[in-house]
Amino acid sequence: MMNRVLDNRGIALPMAIFALVIVGALVAGSFFVGMQEQQVGRNTVKLQQAFASAEYGAQLTVANWSTDVYNALAVGGTTTIGGSLSGQQGWYRGQVTRLNQQLFLVRSEGFSTDSATRQQVGMLVRLRPIEINIKSALETQGSTKIGGSSQIDGHDTEPSGWSGCPSLEPPLPGIRINDASEISTSGCSDLSCVDGDPKVEEDTTITDSTLTTFGDADFDDLKALAGIVITGGNYKIQPVTSGGTCSKVVTNWGSPLDPDGPCGNYFAVVWVEGDITINGVQGQGILVVNGNLRVQGGFEFYGPVIVRKSLSTTGTGGHFNGGVVAANVDLEQNTVLGDAVVNFSNCALIRALSASASGALLRDRSWVNLN
Helix, strand or coil, rough: HHHHCCCCCCCCCHHHHHHHHHHHHHHHHHHHHHHHHHHHHHHHHHHHHHHHHHHHHHHHHHHHHCHHHHHCCCCCEEEEEECCCCCCCCCCCEEECCCCCEEEEEEEEEECCCCCCCEEEEEEEEEEECCCCCCEEEECCEEEECCCEEEEEEECCCCCCCCCCCCCCCCCEEEEECCCCHHHHHHHHHHHHECCCCCCEECCCHHHHHHHHEEEEHHHHHHHHEEEEEEEEEEEECEEEECEECCCCCCCCCHHHHCCCCCCCEEEEEEEEEEEEEEEEEEEEEEEEEECCCEEECCCEEEEEECHHHHHHHHEEEEEEEEEEEECCCCEEECCCCEEEEEEEEHHHHHHHHCEEEEEEECCCCCCECC
């Protein structure tokens, strides 16, 4: 039996080397996996930085919607956007493209801090205009005197020289009033100075409230939307340019008579605090008067006109293209005399309301990842 004793000398070293190889392989594998996990983590951080930058750029553009820039784009027109996140956590660039009169595509391309990773998102934005519902060329209540060479017409009229207007709408009433017996005439027998379908519509539901409420906004809420706020007084309104560009001073309300000029795309939202008298020349946008509106001398305005108190035109009168709502809350006398013209114009209304509209995301499927 003693002759069968095995000789185990020399096996310790190979076993030790084998163990070291195994341990080294495990360490190398763990190190490789750790490096991969770290790289994946870094890439994930960069990806999130890029995505956050892209989404931030799109959301910021919608939240700070620039009516002067975006609403003035022609259909198919594009303008660029760009910026960075606070703390240098990434940056973005992109475009705003007008798809049609009401719809825009905001495309935002976001990058990580080191610009190594890119993500892109798109948002569909629809204009959300003020809900001013014009139901006739002139809508009012109380005593209203019309005559002279004036004309109040509910037929849809396209402004002269304007292009891209929609198809004409069916005619509206010339005058919409709560009590037709309150209308008196001077040189306007049988309402010859009024046209529409019908010439006069009597609506007994008209009150102060119905004439000073616009969707979910009341009269005073319109002040917050105004780009121009002036006190009452005497004014001459006309385009002002400097170096070939439109100067947006308080007496410049655009140039509807020169739609291709520097101020042709400028539609002002004007709030007048108190009574105002206008002696020429032209303007466009939304005019809101927290008082009485008097027009003397030639003046042409394109867009909705909202007056808390009464409307008065004399002499060569005023030309209103769009629609006039004179709430006449004090039930004074409205007078439309002289050469005044009050026309319903759907094109003027759409342009004025769209130009001042803020941007809002579509309710369904407004956002998409473009990568």
